[in-house]
Amino acid sequence: MTKPFISLCPEITRAHALNLMDWLEDEDVTRYLSDSRHVSRFIEQVVGRVQLPILTHLFNQGGRFFMAYDRRDVPVGFVRLVKSGPDCEMVLVIGNRDNWGRKLGVSTIREGMKLAFFDMRADRLIAKIHAVNLRSVKAFEHCGFLLESQTPTLMSFALTSERYLRLLRENPADYVTDIHITEVDKDRLLSLLAFEQAPDIFELEHEIERAIVVDPRDMAQDVVTMNSRVLVQLDDEGIEVSLVYPDDADDSAGKLSICSGVGMAILGYKEGDAFDWRINDRTRHIRIEKVLYQPEAAGDFHL
Numbered sequence: 001m002t003k004p005f006i007s008l009c010p011e012i013t014r015a016h017a018l019n020l021m022d023w024l025e026d027e028d029v030t031r032y033l034s035d036s037r038h039v040s041r042f043i044e045q046v047v048g049r050v051q052l053p054i055l056t057h058l059f060n061q062g063g064r065f066f067m068a069y070d071r072r073d074v075p076v077g078f079v080r081l082v083k084s085g086p087d088c089e090m091v092l093v094i095g096n097r098d099n100w101g102r103k104l105g106v107s108t109i110r111e112g113m114k115l116a117f118f119d120m121r122a123d124r125l126i127a128k129i130h131a132v133n134l135r136s137v138k139a140f141e142h143c144g145f146l147l148e149s150q151t152p153t154l155m156s157f158a159l160t161s162e163r164y165l166r167l168l169r170e171n172p173a174d175y176v177t178d179i180h181i182t183e184v185d186k187d188r189l190l191s192l193l194a195f196e197q198a199p200d201i202f203e204l205e206h207e208i209e210r211a212i213v214v215d216p217r218d219m220a221q222d223v224v225t226m227n228s229r230v231l232v233q234l235d236d237e238g239i240e241v242s243l244v245y246p247d248d249a250d251d252s253a254g255k256l257s258i259c260s261g262v263g264m265a266i267l268g269y270k271e272g273d274a275f276d277w278r279i280n281d282r283t284r285h286i287r288i289e290k291v292l293y294q295p296e297a298a299g300d301f302h303l
Contacts, residue, residue: 018047189204
């Protein structure tokens, strides 16, 4: 079975709005959305009144809105995150019934969790679910949410940032490959995060937090560490890159910053690992073919 994959994109176009209108016309999709009528009217008004090709700013009023894409870059749903003080509430929909049962909901929740805790800095993430919506209840429970309160019609689940980080380290998703980083690299990268302003830098923080940390002298020789030189298969193209810190980056020389899309993607993976990663609004398939040079294997611990 193909591993589920979802990426969340903040840009909302008129085509996306039409997708949303189609999904919200399906009663099975809107049955558990308390504000589905309001959302449908809002989308109709936007499409009819605004002729702009990009509608992101309109959908982000009162919260942040993301389209959910599968690995083929096809929109399959949406996520809305609304921050209120230290708390953030998540609403999500997988729009096409043909996609139900493929674990895309769980993957979408996990991507929303990443944004809420690492990008929006929420202390607690909340999900309010109709009691009879068993599919959603199971999906949120699977991701670590705990029941906080319940009425005959509505269940309120919550996940704290502390519990999220603990589960990220101790109980990773069963379809996510483990990655390894050295203690030295982790310390340096955490220092970098304090000053780096790249748009998707929270992705790097997520990878650091989920990584298995090892002593540099115990690092396996086939793992991509900082300052490694690696042969990577990027879709159908083989490229040789060095993974470096931002000050040493030089794309023309194949020196990719850890803050770049490919750089963040390959950190900690080992030879033979293959995975999908969204880079520059496009999902890319990445395979680590060969670690040509690794500082730890060469005894270059000063790098």
